[in-house]
Amino acid sequence: MLGCCSAAESYGLPVPQQAGLHVALEPNSSRLRSSTNASRHVPAGAEPGVHLHWRDRRVGHQRFRVGLVDALQQMVLCVGEEWSVAAIDAARMKTPGSEGHLDDAFYRMLVRFCAGASGDIAGLSVRGAESPLESIVRLRLQRMGLEPVIQLPIGKYRADIVIGDRLVIECDGTQHATAEQFVRDRDRDALFAARGYRVLRFTYAQVMQSWDSLVVPAILAALHGSGDLHGSGGFLHGSGRNRDFS
Ligand SMILES: [Zn+2]
Secondary structure, three states: OEOHHHHHHHOOOOOOOOOOEEEEEOOOOOEEEOOOOOOOEEEOOOOOOEEEEEOOOOOOOOOOEOOHHHHHHHHHHHOOHHHHHHHHHHHHHOOOOOOOOOOHHHHHHHHHHHOOOOOOOHHHOOOOOOOHHHHHHHHHHHHOOOOOEEEEEEOOEEEEEEEOOOEEEEEOOOOOOOHHHHHHHHHHHHHHHHOOOEEEEEOHHHHHHOHHHHHHHHHHHHHHHOOOOOOHHHHHHOOOOOOOOO
16 A cells, blocks of 8 residues: 555655655565566565555555555655655645644654654644745754744735744745746735845755755855844754754
């Protein structure tokens, strides 16, 4: 059955691009059939692009996929901090009762399940995150020693992320901007600037591909330029997705 990222995606949650197929197996499964030749048994893990998970509990399993809590726990163990927290954030933001919604009781269960082996990754989730990119940027800023505030109301809008008193960071996500969105973003930028905020706007590609070379220097320059150095002690300790924070 579908597990991990593949199950999470079926619940409408964000997963890494080209995540491959993540399959959940019964605890005692040790041999699989080839996906290209059903009569051929293959050793576990031998299929390229297929990630295997042996499940050890059942919370809300369905015929073709593991339950939501299990899928998210498998993501914590499989894809690491950023995408698992992005998926958990997104699940908590879904409409109550809708598919893929993680309510507070199940969130606490997930945190309990994840405690130990994976540190407290599930506990890094916050309620209110609006997009996976925002979740990823928030986590990286926290690792830099900064204290990002998400979805801060400024005038009629909510800024994606605010650092200190005067820096807004807007995350543009993966979707192609419509003309309407373009106009609304300019309106947001102008309103934030009028309230005295410096606005930095980053795309998905910039965050994922140019974090250390472009995004971090831009943020640090903006913080230094404004004389706002909250958490500056963290600047010296490096940053970026490859750092091991466990
Ligand atoms: Zn997986």
